[in-house]
Amino acid sequence: MNTLPRINFTHTGTFCADLDNMVDFYCSKLGFVVSDKGVASTGHRLFFMTQNPEVHHQLVLFDGKPVDLPFNPINQLSFLLDSLEDLQRFYQFAKANGIGPIDQVDHGNAWSLYFKDPEGNPIEMYVDSPFYTAQPCREPLDLEQSTELIRTQTHAMCLRRPGFQTRAEWMQSISERIAEQRVRW
The missing domain is CATH 3.10.180.10 (2,3-Dihydroxybiphenyl 1,2-Dioxygenase, domain 1)
Structure with a gap:
């Protein structure tokens, strides 16, 4: 097969x-x-x-x-960064270089900032969090806070929502579903 x-x-x-x-x-x-x-x-x-x-x-x-x-046919262009600290550094760079307005969002499974390029295409810079929560999820984020506080707040928010998992648990469950799908093909 x-x-x-x-x-x-x-x-x-x-x-x-x-x-x-x-x-x-x-x-x-x-x-x-x-x-x-x-x-x-x-x-x-x-x-x-x-x-x-x-x-x-x-x-x-x-x-x-x-x-x-x-209308703009592009919903968004998303770019993954390596760490929450990188997202904070990019946020500071964007503010200092006139990129904006900037929307900061805690998705539970990721921390994101959104802005538009010169032609109005939405751009997302994001980093995965160590948690999973059902999507859509859109909570406030303050990248001026310490990384420790951001992680603590996100963890608490995810625990309040149904279906909480760690990112590792979620990745394992998705791996199993993908393996099942590949066998069907």
């Missing part, structure tokens, strides 16, 4: 109305570097961008986005 191979999401591409401005924002405000650039077979200029030397591109920006769309 065949089993479904593991799928890893690695990058996204988005069209831009002002490509040069968007490349500048992602490089100067989010720390990406251009790993390649050129012209696609469709004639669109494009920039491949990364923050990880092991990944050629995490983001591809194309020109050609219509400026008269009735």
Whole structure:
């Protein structure tokens, strides 16, 4: 019996109305570097961008986005950071560099901050917490507090909600469900 191979999401591409401005924002405000650039077979200029030397591109920006769309088709672009301390450092950087408004959110299973890029695309910077709670969950977060206090508050909030698990317990249960799904394939 065949089993479904593991799928890893690695990058996204988005069209831009002002490509040069968007490349500048992602490089100067989010720390990406251009790993390649050129012209696609469709004639669109494009920039491949990364923050990880092991990944050629995490983001591809194309020109050609219509400026008269009735709504923004991008719900959000989410970027995982390594630690709560990194999220706090990015929050301080964002405030100091005029990125905003910034919305800080405790999801229970993750701590997040949200803001928009120059074309209004929502961006989430987040880090996983050591807890699991059912989603959606949206509670206030104050990244000016100590990491110890943030962890304590999140733990207490998650314990009050139904279905509390540690992240490790949740990961184990999801691993089992994924294994079952692969066998069905």
